[in-house]
Amino acid sequence: MENTKKIHPADRIATLPKYVFAQLAELKQEAIERGVDVIDISIGNPDGATPRPVVDMATKAIQDPANHGYPNFRGKIELRQAIADWMKKRYNVEIDPRNEVQTLIGEKEGLANIALAYTNPGDINIIPDPYYPVLCRGTLIAGGNPYFVQLKEENKFLIDLSDIPSDVAKKAKMFFINYPNNPTGAIAPKSFLEDVVQFCKEYGILLVSDLAYGEVCFGDYRPYSIFNIDGAKDIAMEFHSFTKTFNMAGWRCGFAIGKEEFINNLYAMKSNMDYGTSTIVQDACIEALNMPMCHVQGIMDIYHGRREVMARGFTELGFYAPRSDATMYFWIKIPSKFKSSMEFTKYVLDKTGVIVTPGSAFGSLSDDHFRVSLVQPNYRIEEVFKRFKEAGIRYE
Ligand SMILES: Cc1ncc(COP(=O)(O)O)c(C=O)c1O
Secondary structure (H helix, E strand, O other): OOOOOOOOOOHHHHHOOOOHHHHHHHHHHHHHHOOOOOEEOOOOOOOOOOOHHHHHHHHHHHOOHHHOOOOOOOOOHHHHHHHHHHHHHHHOOOOOOOOOEEEEOOHHHHHHHHHHHHOOOOOEEEEEEOOOOHHHHHHHHOOOEEEEEEOOHHHOOOOOHHHOOHHHHHHOOEEEEOOOOOOOOOOOOHHHHHHHHHHHHHHOOEEEEEOOOOOOEOOOOOOOOHHHOOOHHHOEEEEEEOOOOOOOHHHOOEEEEEOHHHHHHHHHHHHHHOOOOOHHHHHHHHHHHHOOOHHHHHHHHHHHHHHHHHHHHHHHOOOOOOOOOEOOEEEEEOOOOOOOHHHHHHHHHHHHOEEOEEHHHHOHHHOOEEEEEOOOOHHHHHHHHHHHHHHOOOOO
């Protein structure tokens, strides 16, 4: 007799919002199949090649049978040492490579796992809105309750701590911040970070700082590490990515730093779930961290040049598109005739073949914005604006 019992996935699958970037990928594929010359300025997927020394090192590492087995769970000590040296060189922060570093299979993985390591079902985690999706999704997967704090333009997209009621703060377990910020491009002054550290200390909250854009900055501006703030080590962890700094999105590598106790709990999650970052990739990461900084500067100079073209193009069409000192993004209001950011996104794709990211990808409070990334060469960015003009797309 055939069993008719239906096999249901866990409730968390039903409650997880659809990943908007996956939806965009489907829309893109459909357009390509229709023969559209698509220009994708949605996802922050760097278009440049990984620097040559890194590729050469990986090519060498893959030949070595010693790299063909399971990696070290925490990351090889040579990589953890290179990470500690990098933190000293770039941020003047001291990290113990043995106990205060965990390598990641991309920062996204680490951000999800740290939420799982610290969130019990029903726990409250404070999350800015708009947010990079995993900053919220980790909490949802763990059965926790996100408490969203809106990032407002009038506050330069910095979290207003007075928007967090004290009964929420008293109960909160984790607080996620991300400056330089995706998607708004906002940067955090030291005084803001000091206030957040003070707040988390006062209420006993684990502060998770996502520094994915630590190197994506222009002119004289340099972001702070959270560990530049006195006392942060007691309550904070910081997550880094190789993706944007070294054009290594596809290699899947990042790292978390913080005091031993926090790192050990992240390690407890990870060592039960994965085997760590491929040793071949780890060797490439060591090379990336140790190579001359001109390689990183070259990548950032390209974004800097594109930022001008993007800012001019949108401004000419009536959009308010201020240049940010960091990140590869512009966060722009949709024209008022559109009811939602997804409606605007679909309209733009249909009329011009250009893909932007709807604000709704970053939270329910952001449906009146869209985000564009500096991931196309200048001539393609110029083409975006030519098509917008032809299609009559402007801010009104
Ligand atoms: C704010 C933020 N954090 C983390 C990540 C994830 O980085 P990774 O590619 O290392 O997983 C990204 C990627 O776009 C990001 O924008």
